[in-house]
Amino acid sequence: MKVLICGGGVIGTSIAYFLSQRGVEVSVVERTGLANAASGKSGGFLALDWCDGSPLAPLARRSFDLHAELAAKLDSDWGYRRVETLSVVSSIHQDMSRYRRLDSPGWLGADSVVYRQLGTPDSTAQLHPADFTKAMMAAATDHGATLIEGCIDGLTFSPDGQSATGAIVDGTELTADAVVIAMGPWSILACQWLPLPATHGLKGHSLVFKYEPSPESLFVELEWKTGMMTQPEINPRPDGTTYVCGLSGDDPLPVDPAKVLPEPGASDTLREMTARISPELGASEILAEQACYRPATQDGLPLLGPVPGIAGAYIATGHNVWGMLNAPATGEAMAELIAGNGETTVDLRPFDPGRMDALAPDAVRA
Ligand SMILES: Cc1cc2nc3c(=O)[nH]c(=O)nc-3n(C[C@H](O)[C@H](O)[C@H](O)COP(=O)(O)OP(=O)(O)OC[C@H]3O[C@@H](n4cnc5c(N)ncnc54)[C@H](O)[C@@H]3O)c2cc1C
Numbered sequence: 001m002k003v004l005i006c007g008g009g010v011i012g013t014s015i016a017y018f019l020s021q022r023g024v025e026v027s028v029v030e031r032t033g034l035a036n037a038a039s040g041k042s043g044g045f046l047a048l049d050w051c052d053g054s055p056l057a058p059l060a061r062r063s064f065d066l067h068a069e070l071a072a073k074l075d076s077d078w079g080y081r082r083v084e085t086l087s088v089v090s091s092i093h094q095d096m097s098r099y100r101r102l103d104s105p106g107w108l109g110a111d112s113v114v115y116r117q118l119g120t121p122d123s124t125a126q127l128h129p130a131d132f133t134k135a136m137m138a139a140a141t142d143h144g145a146t147l148i149e150g151c152i153d154g155l156t157f158s159p160d161g162q163s164a165t166g167a168i169v170d171g172t173e174l175t176a177d178a179v180v181i182a183m184g185p186w187s188i189l190a191c192q193w194l195p196l197p198a199t200h201g202l203k204g205h206s207l208v209f210k211y212e213p214s215p216e217s218l219f220v221e222l223e224w225k226t227g228m229m230t231q232p233e234i235n236p237r238p239d240g241t242t243y244v245c246g247l248s249g250d251d252p253l254p255v256d257p258a259k260v261l262p263e264p265g266a267s268d269t270l271r272e273m274t275a276r277i278s279p280e281l282g283a284s285e286i287l288a289e290q291a292c293y294r295p296a297t298q299d300g301l302p303l304l305g306p307v308p309g310i311a312g313a314y315i316a317t318g319h320n321v322w323g324m325l326n327a328p329a330t331g332e333a334m335a336e337l338i339a340g341n342g343e344t345t346v347d348l349r350p351f352d353p354g355r356m357d358a359l360a361p362d363a364v365r366a
Pocket residue numbers: 006007008009010011012029030031032033034035036037038039040041042043044045046150151152153182183184185186189202203204205206245246257292293294295316317318319320321322323324325326
């Protein structure tokens with residue numbers, strides 16, 4: 001069996017890894033470079049039970065366990081570690097020291113206090129997102145998978161239009177028994193070829209500082225000078241860097257992933273916010289100023305499974321803020337669906353791509 005995966009983000013490479021473990025011939029087609037998008041620019045924060053109470057809970061819990069298993073099993077180091085996770089309140093308008101509830105890491109400024117413990121090493125963890133995404137591809141490659149640099153321009157179909165038979169990559173047809181759309185927010189392009197609901201891209205900015213403080217992940221409620229509350233997230237990493245995100249953007253998604261750029265002034269604002277939370281961190285050298293888009297669906301749940309009415313076509317996208325967390329269980333379940341007996345470790349029915357109104361295939365391709 002030959003499977004073509006469209007998109008080299010964490011979802012595409014995780015599916016490739018689990019398919020390769022089953023001896024499937026798998027190729028990942030990536031336009032701009034592995035992990036160039038959200039999968040290389042996200043926080044990499046993982047939580048066991050933060051999706052509890054939603055249909056994502058079983059996927060998240062299984063994934064959290066798989067992250068630990070993969071870190072123990074594979075040789076590569078992608079900075080996986082269990083961490084404490086703290087809720088911090090910060091204000092530029094008031095003396096926050098009177099709200100101090102818990103010990104604060106020494107690198108936080110006087111205007112920031114730890115308010116609550118959100119997670120312990122039993123329930124929260126971190127990884128370096130680009131390193132993890134690349135490690136999944138490398139481990140898949142060890143089992144025969146290939147990475148193809150190229151742009152998916154469309155899919156190919158059987159003469160009756162009922163089955164996907166491959167994809168068009170830079171104008172050339174590549175045949176396959178199954179095709180998986182895993183292009184994150186760019187999966188919306190597949191609505192031209194398949195009867196699928198839309199995936200939207202939600203833009204966020206981030207900075208990577210050269211600074212290694214104590215390892216806690218911080219979720220900050222910052223009362224900003226505009227009078228608005230913002231929620232920056234801070235993830236120190238064991239490679240001597242600290243990642244900060246929390247400023248959204250308005251630019252629409254460019255079709256070419258290479259054209260995703262920070263918006264004017266965004267990095268300065270994020271640095272200023274960071275300096276309010278921790279003057280020491282905010283004053284450190286910036287190694288990367290970046291932006292990326294989270295893939296989101298209309299009902300907030302991912303699209304995982306077969307494309308309705310088109311044999312051999314699958315989609316795995318729409319993971320929104322939890323794509324790094326939920327990638328391994330997504331990869332496992334999609335591999336079971338495509339190359340197993342149809343039973344999946346995690347029940348994928350809540351994520352059925354057919355659950356939302358979709359156009360008829362003939363209408364889409366007419
Ligand atoms: C600021 C920010 C912080 C985040 N923090 C966290 C976090 O802490 N924890 C967590 O779990 N999640 C987090 N996320 C969410 C997570 O990053 C995403 O859900 C996840 O990366 C999505 O992965 P993906 O593989 O679906 O998409 P992407 O990473 O977007 O990958 C899609 C790939 O498809 C490729 N592509 C596009 N068009 C084509 C084409 N025509 N042909 C071939 N290839 C193409 C792109 O180049 C890209 O590499 C965060 C997201 C953002 C934006």
